[in-house]
Amino acid sequence: MSKIKLRKKFLIQRKNNFNSSNINFSLLNKILKKFKIIKTKRIGAYYPINYEIECFKIIKKLEILGHKISLPVINKKNKMDFFEWSFDNPLRVGKFGIPVPHNTKKVYPDVLLVPLVAFDRYNFRLGYGGGYYDRYIKKISNIKKIITIGLAFSFQKIYKIPINETDEKLDFILTEK
Numbered sequence: 001m002s003k004i005k006l007r008k009k010f011l012i013q014r015k016n017n018f019n020s021s022n023i024n025f026s027l028l029n030k031i032l033k034k035f036k037i038i039k040t041k042r043i044g045a046y047y048p049i050n051y052e053i054e055c056f057k058i059i060k061k062l063e064i065l066g067h068k069i070s071l072p073v074i075n076k077k078n079k080m081d082f083f084e085w086s087f088d089n090p091l092r093v094g095k096f097g098i099p100v101p102h103n104t105k106k107v108y109p110d111v112l113l114v115p116l117v118a119f120d121r122y123n124f125r126l127g128y129g130g131g132y133y134d135r136y137i138k139k140i141s142n143i144k145k146i147i148t149i150g151l152a153f154s155f156q157k158i159y160k161i162p163i164n165e166t167d168e169k170l171d172f173i174l175t176e177k
Helices: 003-017 025-034 055-062 132-141
Strands: 042-044 069-073 078-086 091-093 099-103 113-114 118-120 145-152 172-175
Touching: 003 118, 025 055, 025 145, 025 172, 055 069, 069 099, 069 132, 078 099, 078 132, 113 132, 118 145
Parallel strands: 042 069, 042 113, 113 145, 145 172
Antiparallel strands: 069 078, 091 099
């Protein structure tokens, strides 16, 4: 099945099966401990939209533990960067109607929490089709070591995502189960 058909299928499936399940923080914390990601590390997160799995509970816990949180902003040149944000700070409406930080301090996360439409057993993801996360992961990987963690519902898993040379594999995918 093509990426376009898969995307359409899984966006409908996600909408129809959406629930308020969350990622188990202890699973994420095990990964962070394994890679010695301790306090004051930068965590790139996302603002959940379109029935994406909730991530605010875990990023709130990460912030309480001393990690610095950042959210993505798409600029006028259609490039994505991450900017510092805290739950104490307001957000503004950005491109595509997604809330983004007011902060202008660009950061390079140590850990990137990635939303997705579908994923496979090889840790490849299917996104919305804009390539923003693939380009960002490639760009930041040339700057520093980063751990990429996809967050999804378990029903978003399929056997194999059709991939091309621009698709970036994630290090981990966590689900609610």
